[in-house]
Amino acid sequence: MAGLDATVAVPTPPARGPRFAWVVFLIVPIIVFLAVFFLIPYANMVYMSFLVKPAEGAYLKQFTLENYGRTLGDPFYWRILRNTFWYSLLTTAITLVLGYPLAYHIARAPKRWRGWLLVLLISPLLVSVIVRSFGWMILLGRVGLINQLVKSYGGPELHLMYNAFGIIVGLVHVYLPFMALSIAGALQTISPDIERAARSLGASPWRAFWRVTWRLSLPGVFAGTLLVFVLAVSSYVIPILLGANNVLVMPMVIVQMLLDAFNWPLGSALAMVLFGFTVLLLWLYVKIMNRAMRWTAR
Amino acid sequence: MASITLRDLTKRFESLVAVDRLNLEIQEGELITLLGPSGCGKTTTLRMIGGFETPNEGDIYFGERPVTWLQPELRNIGIVFQNYALFPHMTVWENIAFGLEMRREAPAKLRQRVAAILAKVQLTGMERRYSHQLSGGQQQRVALARALVVNPAVLLLDEPLANLDAKLREEMRFYIRHLQREFGITTIYVTHDQAEAMVLADRIALMKDGRLQQLGSAEDIYRRPSNAWVAEFIGLSNLIRGTVAGRSDGQLSVRTTAGVFACAGEGATGDVVICVRPESLHFGQQHPNRIHGIVHERVFLGNLLDYQIDGPDGLRLRVQADPSRVFAPGTPVDVSFSSADAWVMRASGS
Amino acid sequence: MTRRRDRGWVLGVTVTILYLFLLAPIVIVILSAFNAGEYLRFPPQGFSLRWFVRFTESPSFVRAFEFSLRLAVYVTLASTVLGTMGALFIVRHARRVRDALRLLLLAPLQFPAILTGIALLIFFYATGIGTRGMRPLFIGHTLVTIPYVFLTVSTVLVGFDRSLEEAARSLGAGPFRTFWRVTLPIIKGGIISGALFAFITSFDQFPISLLLISVGNTTLPIALFDYLRFSFEPTAAAVSTLSVLLSVGIVLLIQRLVGLESIYWGGPR
Numbered sequence: 001m002a003g004l005d006a007t008v009a010v011p012t013p014p015a016r017g018p019r020f021a022w023v024v025f026l027i028v029p030i031i032v033f034l035a036v037f038f039l040i041p042y043a044n045m046v047y048m049s050f051l052v053k054p055a056e057g058a059y060l061k062q063f064t065l066e067n068y069g070r071t072l073g074d075p076f077y078w079r080i081l082r083n084t085f086w087y088s089l090l091t092t093a094i095t096l097v098l099g100y101p102l103a104y105h106i107a108r109a110p111k112r113w114r115g116w117l118l119v120l121l122i123s124p125l126l127v128s129v130i131v132r133s134f135g136w137m138i139l140l141g142r143v144g145l146i147n148q149l150v151k152s153y154g155g156p157e158l159h160l161m162y163n164a165f166g167i168i169v170g171l172v173h174v175y176l177p178f179m180a181l182s183i184a185g186a187l188q189t190i191s192p193d194i195e196r197a198a199r200s201l202g203a204s205p206w207r208a209f210w211r212v213t214w215r216l217s218l219p220g221v222f223a224g225t226l227l228v229f230v231l232a233v234s235s236y237v238i239p240i241l242l243g244a245n246n247v248l249v250m251p252m253v254i255v256q257m258l259l260d261a262f263n264w265p266l267g268s269a270l271a272m273v274l275f276g277f278t279v280l281l282l283w284l285y286v287k288i289m290n291r292a293m294r295w296t297a298r
Numbered sequence: 299m300a301s302i303t304l305r306d307l308t309k310r311f312e313s314l315v316a317v318d319r320l321n322l323e324i325q326e327g328e329l330i331t332l333l334g335p336s337g338c339g340k341t342t343t344l345r346m347i348g349g350f351e352t353p354n355e356g357d358i359y360f361g362e363r364p365v366t367w368l369q370p371e372l373r374n375i376g377i378v379f380q381n382y383a384l385f386p387h388m389t390v391w392e393n394i395a396f397g398l399e400m401r402r403e404a405p406a407k408l409r410q411r412v413a414a415i416l417a418k419v420q421l422t423g424m425e426r427r428y429s430h431q432l433s434g435g436q437q438q439r440v441a442l443a444r445a446l447v448v449n450p451a452v453l454l455l456d457e458p459l460a461n462l463d464a465k466l467r468e469e470m471r472f473y474i475r476h477l478q479r480e481f482g483i484t485t486i487y488v489t490h491d492q493a494e495a496m497v498l499a500d501r502i503a504l505m506k507d508g509r510l511q512q513l514g515s516a517e518d519i520y521r522r523p524s525n526a527w528v529a530e531f532i533g534l535s536n537l538i539r540g541t542v543a544g545r546s547d548g549q550l551s552v553r554t555t556a557g558v559f560a561c562a563g564e565g566a567t568g569d570v571v572i573c574v575r576p577e578s579l580h581f582g583q584q585h586p587n588r589i590h591g592i593v594h595e596r597v598f599l600g601n602l603l604d605y606q607i608d609g610p611d612g613l614r615l616r617v618q619a620d621p622s623r624v625f626a627p628g629t630p631v632d633v634s635f636s637s638a639d640a641w642v643m644r645a646s647g648s
Numbered sequence: 649m650t651r652r653r654d655r656g657w658v659l660g661v662t663v664t665i666l667y668l669f670l671l672a673p674i675v676i677v678i679l680s681a682f683n684a685g686e687y688l689r690f691p692p693q694g695f696s697l698r699w700f701v702r703f704t705e706s707p708s709f710v711r712a713f714e715f716s717l718r719l720a721v722y723v724t725l726a727s728t729v730l731g732t733m734g735a736l737f738i739v740r741h742a743r744r745v746r747d748a749l750r751l752l753l754l755a756p757l758q759f760p761a762i763l764t765g766i767a768l769l770i771f772f773y774a775t776g777i778g779t780r781g782m783r784p785l786f787i788g789h790t791l792v793t794i795p796y797v798f799l800t801v802s803t804v805l806v807g808f809d810r811s812l813e814e815a816a817r818s819l820g821a822g823p824f825r826t827f828w829r830v831t832l833p834i835i836k837g838g839i840i841s842g843a844l845f846a847f848i849t850s851f852d853q854f855p856i857s858l859l860l861i862s863v864g865n866t867t868l869p870i871a872l873f874d875y876l877r878f879s880f881e882p883t884a885a886a887v888s889t890l891s892v893l894l895s896v897g898i899v900l901l902i903q904r905l906v907g908l909e910s911i912y913w914g915g916p917r
Contacts (some may be wrong), residue, residue, distance in 0.1 A: 026737040027749070030730045030794065034752055037787050038764070041771035045763075048770050058773070098666055105663040119903055124670050126895040128852035130869045131888040134876055135673020138680060141880075145676065176670060234760025236855055241876060251762050255858070264770055271763055350814050370817040377818040383811040387833045396829075400820030448819060 049268035058264040067269035077253075077270070081277060084250040087164065087239075088232035091171040092179075092225050098172070099179035099224065106180070107187035121177050129174055133241040136170050137161065140242070166242035167249075171232050178231065179224040186220020187213075222289045226282065233278050250274045299484055300361035300451040301326045302347065307356035309342050309508075316342040318508035319356070326361075329478050329485040331495040334505035335531070340488045341456060343505075347486060348454050349373050360451055371400070376445030376483075377454040380461060382437045384429040390416075390440050391425040397448035415447040418477075435466050442474070446481060453478070453485040459494065471497050492532055496520075504528055520575075525643050529573040536579065536615050538572040539645065549637050555611040559587040563642030570642050576604075576618040578639035581625070585634035591615060593629045607633060674892055681885035699886035709887055712871035716851050719782055719867065723789040723850040728843040730790070731797025738798075739805040757795040764791065765859035772860070779862045788856040793849050797842035804838025841902045848898050852891070 052062040071077050106117050124132065139145050140160035147158055160166055190213060198208035236251040243249075250270065257267035302324040309317040317339040324330050332340035345351040347358055349370035357366045365373055376397075385393050391412060398408045416422050419439040429437055438458065445453060455474070459467045475498050478485050489495055495502050496516040504511045504519060511531075512524040523529035526537055540554035549560045552572055561572055591609040598604075603624065607615040617633055625631055684694035703709050731753075738749050756764060765788065771777075772784050812834070816826040857867045866874075868891065875884050 021741070023737060023741050026733040026741075030734040030753065031749075033730065034755070034791075034794075037768070037771075037791055038756060041764075041767035042759075044771050044774060045767040098669075101659060101662045102666050105659055115903070119899060120667055121670070123896060123899045124674065126848050126852070126899055127674055127892050128869050128872075128888075128895070129854060130852075130872045130876070131677055131891055132673050134872070134884060134888055135675075135677045137876070137880075138676050138885075139673060173670065173673065176666075230758075230760070234762050236762050236858075237873070241873075251760075254766065255762070258766060258769065259859070267766065268770065271766055275763065348814070348818060350817075369822070370814070371820045371822050373818075374820075375818050377815060379811045379815065381809070381811060383809065383815040385812060385815075385830060396816065396821075397819035400825070444815075444819070454818075 045268050046272060048264055049272045051265045053263045053265045058262055064265075067265045068273070070266060071269050071273045077273075080248050080250055080253055081274070083248065084233055084274070085277070085281065087167060087171065087249065088229050090168055091175060091232045092229045094168070094172050095176050095179040095228050096221065096225060099176055100183055100221075102176070102180040103183035103187055103220070106184045107190075108192065121180060124173075125177050129237050130241075132174060133170055133238055136166065136173065136242060140166050140169065161242055162244045162246050164243070164247055167239050167247055170238040170242045171235060174235075174238060175228045175231055179228050182224030182227060183217060183220040186217045186223075190216045218289070218293050222293065226285070229285075230278065230282070233274070299326050299482060300363075302452060302484060302486070303357075303359040304343070304347070305357045305359070307343065307346060307358065308354050309339075309346060309351060310354050315508050317346070317353070320505075320508070320510060322503060322510065322513070324484060324486065325500075326484055327482045328500045329475070329487060329498060330501050330503055331487045331489055331499040332503050332505060333489055333492060333495040334511075336490060337507075338505040339508035340490075340505050342508075344454055344456055344486060344488050347452070348375055348377055374448075374451045375454060376448060376450035376452070378438075378441045378445050378456070378458045380457045382429070382441040382458075384437055384440055384444075386429055389426050389428060390421065390432070393429070393440060394444045394447055397444065401448065411447055415443045419443045434462050435470065438462065438470060442477065446477070446483070450483060453481075453483045455485065455487045457489055458487075459489075460491075467494075474498065504531065506531075522641055523573060523643060526571045526573070526645075529571075529641075529643065534576050534616055534618070536574045536576065538574070538613065539569070540572060541569055542567050542642075550642055552640075552642060556589050556609055556613050557587070559640055560637040561587075561640035561642045562638050563640075566642050566644055569645035571645050573641045573643060574635050574639055576616045578635050579615060579617040579619075579633045580635065581617070581619060581623060581631055581633055583632050583634050585636045587637065587640060588632055588634045589613075589615065590630065590632050593625045593627050593631055595627055596625065607631065677885050677888045678892060680882050681889040683882055683885075699882045700890075702881075702883045703886045703890070706883065708866070709868075709871055709883070712866045712868045713887075713890070715782075715865060716868040719785055719789065720847050720850040722782070722786055723793055724843050724847045726786070726790045727793040727797050727846045728839060731794045731842060731846075732801050732839055734794070735798050735801035735805055739802050753798045754795050756792045760855075761792060761853075762855040762859075764788070765856040768856065769859045779860050781862070781865065784860045784862075785857060785865075785867070788860050789850040789853055792853065792856065793846035796845040796849060797839070800842035800845065801835065801838045804835045808835060844898045844902050848895055851894065 048059060049067055050063055050065070052060040052064045052066070054060045102121070106114060106121065109117055137144065141147070142157060142159075142161070144161070146160060150156070150158060160169075194216070195208050195213055198212045199205070203211065234251055235249070236255060239247060239249045240252055251274075254267050254270045254274070257263050257270060261267075302322075304320050304322040307317055307320040307322075308315070320339070320343060332343060334340050342351060346353050349365070349368060353366060357364060359365065360373065385396070388396070394412050394415060395408055398411060403411070413422070416425065419442060421436065421439055421443070424432070424436065424440075429440070432440065441458070458474070459470050462470060471494055474487075487495075487498055499516065501513060501515055502519055503513050506527060512519050512528050514522075519528060519532055523532065523535075529535045529537060538554050538556060538559075540552040540559070542550055543553040543558060544551045548562075550563050550566065550570075552559050552561050552570060554572070559572060563570075589607075589609050591607040591613075593605055594608045594614070595606040596603060598621075599618075601621075602618045603621050605615075605617040605619065605625065607617055609615050615633065681699055682695050682697070684696035684698070734749075734753055738746055738753070742749055768784065768788050768791075769779065772779055777784060808831070812830055813826050816830045817823075821829065852869060853867070854869045854873070857870050858873075861867065861870055868887070872884060872887055872891075875881075875887075
């Protein structure tokens with residue numbers, strides 16, 4: 001075994017060790033930016049919800065629980081909260097039913113097509129929500145295209161807009177791609193061989209789907225429903241354009257409170273209440289879904 | 299050209315010791331292979347020599363120059379990766395010229411050197427191609443050319459042939475050896491393929507669990523393995539445990555459950571392991587060391603027959619013999635081996 | 649065998665209807681923009697560009713368009729630089745704090761934009777920054793566009809072959825030269841698509857703009873929104889169409905860029 005030749009005089013190495021990681025400066029600007037303009041404002045909003053609303057001006061630096069008292073004690077706000085969650089729930093359910101076929105189709109599409117199908121699915125997302133709502137207004141309005149068609153055949157005037165129906169249609173339309181993309185992501189990880197294996201063992205296509213594919217795609221379903229629900233709860237443009245003031249949802253009320261009534265403490269409290277209940281519902285949902293997805297390595 | 303010295307080189311990843319106080323001296327102009335199973339630390343060692351990992355302890359010298367903490371771009375090395383790492387957005391020419399550009403070579407000289415190396419690797423005419431337009435073997439040669447054109451002090455190769463098919467691999471082995479001899483660059487070649495190591499290397503450094511098991515020529519390691527693990531890693535071997543019973547005129551007498559054998563070996567005492575290579579076990583009783591057994595299995599390998607023989611006390615022997623005589627499974631046979639072919643090693647692990 | 653073919657047919661039809669559903673409102677808006685008639689009637693009453701002309705004659709719309717464009721450019725620059733830097737650090741150097749940092753950088757996407765807008769409004773007033781001019785909008789938009797750049801650049805970086813950089817270093821290139829000559833050209837697809845996402849997100853951004861605009865300044869979506877609440881003229885359709893063309897153009901650009909990039913690197917320059 002070769003060893004070191006002791007007679008070779010090797011100069012002592014310079015005392016240079018690991019160098020300073022200048023790379024840290026890559027992340028510093030962004031952390032500062034997010035801390036100052038994201039974390040602090042949110043913390044500030046929580047703080048604001050405990051302040052007093054004076055007769056003149058937006059807020060006073062006095063501590064009070066009155067804002068929460070007003071929000072949680074008023075049946076008016078409870079009703080709006082309930083409506084908001086109900087519409088979101090409905091939207092989530094409908095996008096799930098409609099989004100699954102879309103996802104399945106894309107996941108199983110041949111490679112050449114998949115890129116273009118994705119473009120088709122994603123491009124509505126890159127068109128402003130205002131434009132899309134506008135399109136629905138043209139379609140659903142009293143003198144809109146659908147009614148023109150119906151009336152030309154002698155049908156009655158349909159009330160498709162400025163009500164809950166219009167809002168749900170708009171919400172589903174905007175959030176459908178999100179649901180489809182979520183589920184498609186999960187479906188892509190499921191090899192078609194698994195379905196074939198189930199079929200070879202005697203399962204009909206429907207049973208193979210339910211017992212195998214559906215269950216395996218649950219993580220995608222879970223992520224998609226979570227995402228759509230949160231987005232739907234906080235949606236502002238669609239309820240206001242397609243529902244006007246006939247239907248009230250929480251975000252509308254909050255914005256009104258801030259910009260029109262100039263009552264920032266109450267507006268912040270309302271926002272906190274909405275956020276808080278959303279988190280609560282999500283937490284319950286996560287618990288239920290985790291039980292259903294016991295088999296996934298989490 | 300420089301010699302390379304590794305002194306007490308150690309590298310830890312969390313709780314794993316990847317390289318454990320490695321001491322190695324590589325001569326100028328030598329091609330040494332770091333050979334071992336995956337996880338033995340050979341690639342980590344190579345990366346430390348290249349400057350892509352910093353050691354926790356120990357030093358690295360190129361000649362007399364300490365380079366332990368030096369950035370890779372200042373070490374004057376050439377490296378060829380397993381996946382070639384050709385710049386996908388540059389042509390063959392631009393890839394090869396890159397190192398010379400970094401050294402601010404004059405344009406006329408640069409052109410001359412790149413053209414020369416392209417001719418040397420037989421890729422003249424491919425200058426404008428991109429890597430995805432080349433075959434695996436061609437990419438390999440571009441990677442070599444790129445590393446060699448800058449005249450590095452040290453050449454590092456990390457399993458460069460692993461992605462080629464068997465036939466190409468064999469061709470390229472000789473090609474790399476030929477290039478290395480011509481340029482005379484001190485070279486470190488990492489591989490897990492022992493055949494490759496044996497073809498290429500002046501010396502082989504066999505590693506396991508971050509430690510050097512044996513350093514020597516291919517023949518050294520094959521004929522005189524330093525321990526049982528080395529004996530099993532290189533080639534096929536028959537290992538027989540026993541105890542040294544005595545010594546007489548340069549031979550050791552070892553008692554085993556299969557008999558007492560006269561063996562060659564250094565001054566070993568106590569519990570030992572005898573290593574006999576399958577081609578050194580002969581059918582018949584010509585040699586002093588004899589074992590009687592029954593043929594368990596026979597496999598036809600073309601130029602050889604490969605036998606498994608059941609010997610006494612559960613001993614399973616592997617014998618490789620020429621096809622002139624054939625023994626069917628179940629036949630009782632005698633095998634014998636000379637004392638020169640019976641190499642004794644100490645029984646304790648590494 | 650017939651049963652499987654039947655099922656395929658049903659899926660195909662369902663999916664086609666769904667895609668039509670997704671695209672219908674957008675198509676309707678575009679068609680209305682070219683409608684010659686006053687109201688949005690079907691069947692269309694002839695082809696005309698008068699609503700586009702009306703748009704160019706409307707100073708408020710034109711100003712809003714130009715304002716949104718300028719804002720989007722600034723925002724894109726800022727978020728591309730910040731997002732790329734963040735992605736570089738997090739993918740390559742973070743290790744222990746990686747998950748926490750990812751969470752932080754993606755947080756603006758997880759929180760409803762309307763809430764972020766509210767929080768920013770209150771914050772800007774409290775700190776005296778106010779909502780005058782482009783600055784508050786710039787900050788708000790950058791906040792919600794950084795995650796997109798971060799995501800696209802991270803994706804490209806994760807698949808990036810580090811041995812390319814090591815090869816460059818071995819050939820004598822220092823860290824900066826290596827980044828400039830090797831890393832950047834290869835990841836530029838991710839950076840550009842992130843930038844395009846950022847641009848379009850800023851241009852179409854609504855909730856944050858709603859809360860942070862001040863008197864005298866308005867973005868195109870807000871202008872459109874105000875217009876739509878009280879009138880129903882096809883001028884809005886023309887404005888929307890221009891917006892859609894911009895979006896579609898960008899989507900195609902991204903597809904082309906990323907598509908090309910992933911097929912073969914570099915190519916003839």
